Amino acid sequence: VTEQPVEDVERLQRWCKRHGIVISPLGSSQQREAIAERSMEEYWASVVEDDPQAFAADVVAEHLLANNQTDLLLDLWLTFVPPLAFIGPPPGSAPALDLRTLSYFAEQGIDTSNFSPDSLLPPIPADRARQAKLESAMPEERSSGKGLFGRLFGR
Amino acid sequence: MNSAGVGLSLTAIGMRPLRDALAIADQLRAPLGLDFLELGIGVSCHVNDDYGTWPLVLHDSCLSAGNPDRSLRCHFDLLDTATWPVYRAFVASHQVEAMSVHAPLRTRTSAAGLSDAVHRCSDYLGLPVMVEVMPEVGRWCSSAVTLVDVPLLVDVSHVHIWSCGDEVASLELVEFIIANHHVAGLHLSHNDGKSDSHDLIPEQVWFANRIDHWMKGRRVTLESLPTSLAEHRRLDQTRSRWNRQSNHSLSEPSINESAPSNSLGRSHAGTTNTDSRNTACKTSRNVA
Numbered sequence: 508v509t510e511q512p513v514e515d516v517e518r519l520q521r522w523c524k525r526h527g528i529v530i531s532p533l534g535s536s537q538q539r540e541a542i543a544e545r546s547m548e549e550y551w552a553s554v555v556e557d558d559p560q561a562f563a564a565d566v567v568a569e570h571l572l573a574n575n576q577t578d579l580l581l582d583l584w585l586t587f588v589p590p591l592a593f594i595g596p597p598p599g600s601a602p603a604l605d606l607r608t609l610s611y612f613a614e615q616g617i618d619t620s621n622f623s624p625d626s627l628l629p630p631i632p633a634d635r636a637r638q639a640k641l642e643s644a645m646p647e648e649r650s651s652g653k654g655l656f657g658r659l660f661g662r
Numbered sequence: 663m664n665s666a667g668v669g670l671s672l673t674a675i676g677m678r679p680l681r682d683a684l685a686i687a688d689q690l691r692a693p694l695g696l697d698f699l700e701l702g703i704g705v706s707c708h709v710n711d712d713y714g715t716w717p718l719v720l721h722d723s724c725l726s727a728g729n730p731d732r733s734l735r736c737h738f739d740l741l742d743t744a745t746w747p748v749y750r751a752f753v754a755s756h757q758v759e760a761m762s763v764h765a766p767l768r769t770r771t772s773a774a775g776l777s778d779a780v781h782r783c784s785d786y787l788g789l790p791v792m793v794e795v796m797p798e799v800g801r802w803c804s805s806a807v808t809l810v811d812v813p814l815l816v817d818v819s820h821v822h823i824w825s826c827g828d829e830v831a832s833l834e835l836v837e838f839i840i841a842n843h844h845v846a847g848l849h850l851s852h853n854d855g856k857s858d859s860h861d862l863i864p865e866q867v868w869f870a871n872r873i874d875h876w877m878k879g880r881r882v883t884l885e886s887l888p889t890s891l892a893e894h895r896r897l898d899q900t901r902s903r904w905n906r907q908s909n910h911s912l913s914e915p916s917i918n919e920s921a922p923s924n925s926l927g928r929s930h931a932g933t934t935n936t937d938s939r940n941t942a943c944k945t946s947r948n949v950a
Contacts, residue, residue: 561689654874655668659888660865 526579664759665790665846667697669719669883673852673860674702677897679872680711686894688714698759700883701725704896707753709736719881720761722794724812725752738763740779740793741771746786753787762815762847769812773810776802779810779845792846796824797858803922806835809843816840817849817885818869819858827855829868829872839878848876860886862895 675686683705690696699716701707701724709727723738727748739745740763750760763783766776776793784791792815795803801811805824816839818832825831832855839845850873852861863886873882887895 591851655882656865656870656873656888658668659863659884660890 528579664697664717665805665881666877666879667881668695668877669698669700669881670694670696671700671702671721671849671883671885672705672707673700673702673896674884674886675723675894675896676702678705680705680707684714687716688890690894694826694884696882696901702885709748713756716757718756718758720749720758721883722751722764725749739765739766740776740783740791743786746783750787753789758789760790760792760847761787762794765793765796765801765810768808769800771802773802776810777812778834790846794849795820806838809839811843811918813844813846814839815847815849816845817851818849819849819853819885820862822853822868823858825855827853832868834874836872836876838865845876845880846885847881848873849883849885850882860896862886862889862892864889 670687670690672680672683672687675683678686684699687696687699697717697739698719699713700719700721702721703724707724709725723735725736725738725748725835726734730736734836736748738747738749744814749761751759761783780791780793790813792813793803794815794817795809796817797820798804801808803814805857816836818836821839822829823831823833825835850869851858852867853859853862854861863884865888869876876882895901
């Protein structure tokens with residue numbers, strides 16, 4: 508995974524500030540508990556220091572989604588992709604958040620087809636063409652009946 | 663020491679006394695060609711219990727200690743060395759082949775800190791230590807971009823949650839992880855991509871065609887049983903199935919139908935519960 512330049516993170520921080528976004532402790536109860544005694548500045552700094560990319564990918568997006576600020580999520584995407592690669596993964600990698608976010612957009616009825624043409628994001632598999640393609644690229648190893656599933660299902 | 667093979671997690675046959683769970687495991691050992699037993703959440707595994715001739719794998723905070731009638735779970739924290747000794751003592755007196763742990767919250771340590779902790783823990787226990795990929799954002803190893811350079815335990819159902827149940831994306835993600843990281847083990851179970859429900863594994867599950875390829879040279883643990891062995895499923899799943907049927911007047915559910923979680927996102931299995939959100943899928947999750 509490519510490290511994101513610090514200036515990109517700082518740019519993202521400025522973007523958040525401009526939009527009045529104050530990142531507060533989000534996520535799991537354990538997460539909240541873990542940072543309960545830390546100031547917001549410390550939390551922010553520690554997240555950025557530990558993993559700028561994760562900060563960019565998760566913290567801001569989670570905040571926006573949690574607060575129904577999907578318009579800003581779109582703007583965030585369009586502003587920072589590809590420079591920050593906020594959602595776009597490195598070439599050849601399989602994205603995780605990308606799919607989650609795309610799924611979210613799809614659920615909201617947002618047309619994702621106009622997003623960056625250079626985007627590395629795979630489209631939402633609206634049809635099963637990709638499934639067929641994938642299966643054709645992957646041999647049917649199970650058919651011998653001697654593999655794990657052969658044992659599990661008595662074949 | 664073996665670094666590959668097929669094992670059965672007690673979680674798959676849990677919510678029973680250890681004695682009963684071991685009897686089922688013994689019964690399935692030869693037919694399924696099981697190489698090891700994984701101690702996990704769902705069955706109380708006391709440090710003084712007899713695990714027979716099974717080679718063991720320890721999963722997260724699986725052990726309990728103290729008065730057998732009122733034993734307490736021994737919390738294991740990769741980042742807290744004070745929690746390690748009881749596990750080392752158990753390893754010293756049993757045939758333990760490996761240990762796997764949940765990836766910690768990113769707020770607790772850096773990637774380098776996690777890697778260092780894994781290596782120190784592995785040295786301390788004298789075992790391979792694997793870090794499990796997690797379904798919750800906020801933890802290390804909870805997405806393709808938060809994976810850490812340590813031996814990984816890929817729970818395919820956690821990955822399925824990353825992709826919100828998109829089977830093709832889940833396949834691609836697992837392929838990506840295996841191609842780019844050190845994957846030492848796999849956890850197998852089934853879910854709908856929304857919660858870690860540990861459903862029975864149907865014959866046509868999304869990873870069926872690839873598992874024989876993925877498992878080469880790795881430990882593979884069944885965290886839920888195949889539908890063909892439904893009679894041994896976790897007892898609570900059997901109960902909840904009927905409770906749900908009576909509560910909602912449902913027709914007979916299929917045997918591989920998802921086990922429900924309650925409104926608090928709390929697992930019926932007593933598995934480690936988390937209250938995190940999948941920001942896109944908007945679901946609660948349970949983790950084991």
